[in-house]
Each structure stands twice: as structure tokens, then as C-alpha cells.
Amino acid sequence: MIYIKNESNNPYFNLALEEYLFNLDDNENYVLLWQNDNTIVVGKHQNTSEEINSEYVKEKNINIVRRITGGGAVYHDLGNLNYSFIIKGIEKADYDFSKFTIPIIKALRKLGVESELSGRNDITIDGKKFSGNAQLVKHGKLLHHGTLLFNSNMDVLSKALKVSEDKFESKSVKSVRARVTNIKDYLPRDITVLEFKELLLKYMFDEDTYLKEGQLTEKDLNNINSLMKNKYITWEWNYGESPEFNVRRSKRFANGKIETLSNVKDGIIQSIKFYGDFFGSDNLEEIENLLKGKRYEESQIRDALKDVNIDNYFKNISLDELVSCIL
DSSP states (O other): EEEOOOOOOHHHHHHHHHHHHHHSSSSEEEEEEEESEEEEOOOTOOOEEEEEEEOHHHHTTTTEOOOOOOOOEEEEEETTEEEEEEEEEOOOOOOOOOHHHHHHHHHHHHHTTTOOOTTTTTTEEEEEEEEEEEEEEETTTTEEEEESSSSHHHHHHHTTTOOSSSSESSSSOOOOOOOOOGGGGGOOOOHHHHHHHHHHHSSSSSTOOOOOOOOOOHHHHHHHHHIIIIIITTTHHHHHHOOOEEEEEEEEEEEEEEEEEEEEEEEEEEEEEEEEOOOSSSSSSHHHHHTTTSSSHHHHHHHHHTTOOOTTTSSSOOOOHHHTTTT
């Protein structure tokens, strides 16, 4: 087993590193321990817009990135530690999470914390979740990764992942909102997340497991950075890969109520309709046609409407207010 020491907190680099190692044409097995700065990581099959509190994410400058495994959305900060196993020579996808979660449970027991596997892919303490796990098996290789909430900001976590009250209708996988907790609250002595990282690496492997530290070459780094640039940092991957969905939004202002119904596929507005008791003199189809084919994101919507006299369509309602009724 090769341990790749990764001190990057860049979520786009870290997810690219995982995929790069997973796709390497070699016979090595890898383990990673890594951290992301404020980030929401969404599952491969999820609708990104449905999983995040967009206004809060924008306000707090929280990164958004999609991973290549399924499961639900998770929040990462520097109080969270992530672990990854990349194993070669897997014949079939049996999705046995216990092979990788039990070493975590045993390591925590050595640190004085009793935990248990809950359901298919969670680890809990006193019934509260601190670890979610996901897997991908492809071409005889397995990627297993999981989160370990050590000392995360629970207030930010709950607000960043808060689903809008507006009605989404989609085929995406929904995240399960569960009671969560931090490992640090249960430790018999106070340690930092970096100390926890070192102790976890020490305790999670049996004595007969040979662990050696590997180094990324300049070629490796170039390939990882290329993958990050061309995939993980792009809107097309993080939002455009979302399943088709319909979203209904409505807001009431002093000068009337506006309701929108948008159909979005691959992150692109396929159609949008405006309803409400507002006043306006011009044909709403002109606005609807301007938005058709645009990305379901604020910058593109604003750009499409920048030269439009909004007052002609929605009397005494501003562009900011109109945008807030779409997203």
C-alpha cells in the first residue's frame, strides 16, 4: 500500500488527484488522507442546484465540486478529514463498505472513541453520523472514500446544505439530512486535526500491512493539474452534469407576485415560463426566449437580460428581484 502525502486544501486538485491515481495503469494500491477548504462535494448523480443553499454558498465563497462516486452531498472544511483507498484487482462491484470502514472504527477505538457502522455507508457515534462513504468500481479497480467530521463548523454545514423550500422535481439522488457530530467531542484528550490525521494513519492498518510513502512526480502533477483545469474546475462538470429537473420559484414583492417554472437539462434552461399578478406591457415570450439555452446560473441570466428594460415586462420590479425569482 502506497501512502501519498497530500497537503493541498484545493478541492478541485484533490478530486483530480483521486481520479488520476484511480486511472493509473499500474498494479499499486493507494491510500490518501486529505482536507478541503470550505467546499460542498456533490455526488455524481445529484442535481447540484438542488443540494446547495445557493445564496449562502455565494455569500461564504464556498467551493462546489462534483465527485465521480455516487451518494449524497457533503460539506468539507479544515475541521474535516477525508480518506481514500484506491485498490486494484477488484473483480466485481459488491460495494462492501465494511472492508474500509471497520479499520476506521478500530482506529477510533484505539483513540478511546466507540463508533459503529450504520446502514450501508455511514459511521456513527451515539447514533449521530460523522462519516459518510462512497465507492466506485470500474475496470477492475475500486475507489472508496469517506469523510471524517473531526471539528467541523456545524452551523456552516447545516446552512450550506440546506435545500431551498422551492419545489424541485428531478430524477437526481437526494441527500439524506442526518444528525451529525464531531469526533473531537468524544476524545478523552484534546488533539488537533493534524494530530488526529497522524494517529489515524498509524492505527488504521494492521501490523502486517506494509505502508510506504510515495511521491508525485512532475509529470504526475502536470497531469493532475490538467485534469483539474479541464474537468473539476469547470461549470460543465460541477453543474452541467446535473440530471434534468424542473424548478418552480415564486416571490411576492410590493408590486406583485412573480412565479417561474424552469425546465433545465445538462445545466441549460430548456424552457421557462413566467406567471403572476404583476403588471407589464410587453410580451413575456421575449424574455422567455432570451433565457432559453442559457446556463442555469446567475451570471448568464444577468448577461442575457442586461440590455432589457425590465420595467416594460415587470412594472416596478428590478432585475435583482427578477433574477431571485429564477434561481
